[in-house]
Amino acid sequence: KIARAWLGAFPKDDAARLALLRVLLADGRSNEALGHMQALLEQDGGPQMVAQVFRALADLPDGAARLDLLQQLSRQFPKNPYVFYYLGLMAKEQGKVTLAVDAFDRAIALDGNWRELELMQAQVLASIGKLQEARKVMDKMTTRYPQDTNVLSAYVDMLAAHYQWQDALPLALRWQELQPHDSAVRQLVAQLYASAGNFPAASQAFRELLDARRIDLNSYLFFVANAAERAGQTDTAVSMLGKVSKDSTRYLQAQEQLALLAFRRGAYDSAQTRFAALRQDFPDDAQVLDTYLIEAAQLQQAKQWKRLETLLQEALARYPDQVDLLYVLAEYHAARGQIEDAAAQFAKILAIDPANIDALNAYGYLLLTQTDDAEKAAQLIEEAIKLYPDSPAIQDSYGWLLFRQGKTEEALSWLRRAYAAYRSNEISAHYIEVLYATGEKALAQEVYRYERQGQPDNTPLKEIGKKLKLNDDKKK
Structure with missing residues (x-):
């Protein structure tokens, strides 16, 4: 009543209409709220007003209804790039990646000089596997804005997330030149060298961070050990991890990593002995349970079923009915x-x-x-x-159910949402298979190529590559 009285007394006051809008949205009265949104944007369709309308939508409890209101506004204001931008933003937040891509495309067509919008478009494209398209957008941006660290940061993050560490390095080095005293950027460069398997460069970069007192000795040992492991220098990794002092915050991580290295060598007795020792050294229930779960995952991956059965009996005896x-x-x-x-x-x-x-x-x-x-x-x-509905694992299962039911296009929509949020386990393999089934074979091949690079031990990925002969395509 107060908001209506305020607007009645001052019908051209945007603050009064926004106040009424928020009340209506909080009360779930979407249809009436839409009319006030239209009135606000008809009076002022600029970026600040659209942003205020978007923020007001947070008062509406129903996420699907919020998105629907923005879609209606986009149809009523088809030449307003800001409406499409916020539609894309909300669609991205809700995992509706196809809608997000379309909305950002419309916004860019209306206003092609909007830096943040281009970034968002590239990130959404990358999230659904269209990394090559995303890179074209980012390459243009880094050419136009060579000293914009936000653009460089976003591009580095995108490439690293898709396991393109070598390609990310020149961009990270450029970023480091612009911010030479930023220890976080210097550490990022060192980590990229490590991920790319360049042990000498990684070791040198971490040494420089240690000498500059940006990291402590135990962190240096731990990071260099990980770099050695990535480069296949297992003996060096074991030696460095063994030097991490017991009173360090890195000690638990180092010991877990030593156990994992033993698992990878097939030294199961040694690996399990290390985990058992950790449970003695760190008796806190949360830490003990964590080591049981990590050890069990390794045994399961190695198909050491008898060892796994024995471990679970021990763990469940200690923590009965732990879910x-x-x-x-x-x-x-x-x-x-x-x-x-x-x-x-x-x-x-x-x-x-x-x-x-x-x-x-x-x-x-x-x-x-x-x-x-x-x-x-x-x-x-x-x-x-x-x-x-927002759980990637459940989206994946539901998409796979739809695919098994012959509803391929609907399945792809759900699997795309799952993949955009989480790409491990079977999610990547399911997405690739359904992309292939819907005729998007080139995209399926692209996604498979970099996911296999970053997840070489992912069994479902190996199986889908063999089933669809994606490795043969790569050789050709």
């Missing part, structure tokens, strides 16, 4: 083909914690992929996506 351990036990049964036992463990987790989204999703995915109970699988996965 993370029960989840690993369910995965163990599933991997061994013991479907009924796996299903029983997932059901047990849900009895303990009915809101456990990981178990709900994994149970449905297990039934979908390893049983003939498609109806039950669909029921569980559809329940999960209704409850948690």
Whole structure:
């Protein structure tokens, strides 16, 4: 009533109309709110007013309704680039990446000299695997704005996120030239050398940080050890990690890394002995549970089933009904083909914690992929996506369900959302397969190429590459 009285007394006062707009949105009255949005933008369609309208939308509890209002505004103001920018921004936040790309494209067509908008467009393109298109946008930007550290930072982050470390290095070095005393940039350069497998350059860069007292000795040892490992110099890595002092905050990480290196060499006894020692040295329950889970993941990856079974028995004896351990036990049964036992463990987790989204999703995915109970699988996965539509793992399962049901285009939409948010495990492989099935074979090949570079041990990626002969395409 107060807001209406204010606007009634001052009908041309933007502050009064914005106040009423926020009240209406907080009350969920979208249709009436839309009329006031239109009135505000008809009076002033500039960037500040559009930004205020966008901020007001945060008062509307329903995210889908917020997005719908912006879509309606974009249709009513088709020549306003700011409306399309904020539509793209909200669509990106909600994982609607296709809508975000289209909105940013429209905004750039209306105003091609908007630096932040171009950055957003490139980031969204990269998030759905269109890295080459994104790089074209970023190359133009770094040419136009060679000293803009925000542009350089965004480009470096994009390339590093897609495992293009060697290509990111010249940009990071340019950034370092512009900010030579920024220790975070110098450390980024050192990490990029390490990721790219250039051990001499990484070692030198970390040494310079140590000499300048930007990192301590134990951090230096830990970082150089990781660089040595990336370069295949395992003996050097082991030697450096062994020198990290026990009173250092890096000690736990160093010991875990030594155990992981032992796993990779197949020295399972040595690796497990190290984890057992860590549980003695760090008896805090959270740390102990963490080491159990890391060790179990390594044993599962190595298919050391007897060792894993023994470890889980020990862990569950110490932490009965701990849901993370029960989840690993369910995965163990599933991997061994013991479907009924796996299903029983997932059901047990849900009895303990009915809101456990990981178990709900994994149970449905297990039934979908390893049983003939498609109806039950669909029921569980559809329940999960209704409850948690923003979870990448559930988006992936739901997309895969749709793909198995023959709804390929709808499946691609959900898998694209999942991939944009999280690219590990089976998500990348599912996205690649459905891209290929919908005819986007070149994009499937592009995504496969850099995901395999960054995730060489990802079994689902290896399998999809073999199934679709993507490695053969690469050789050609």
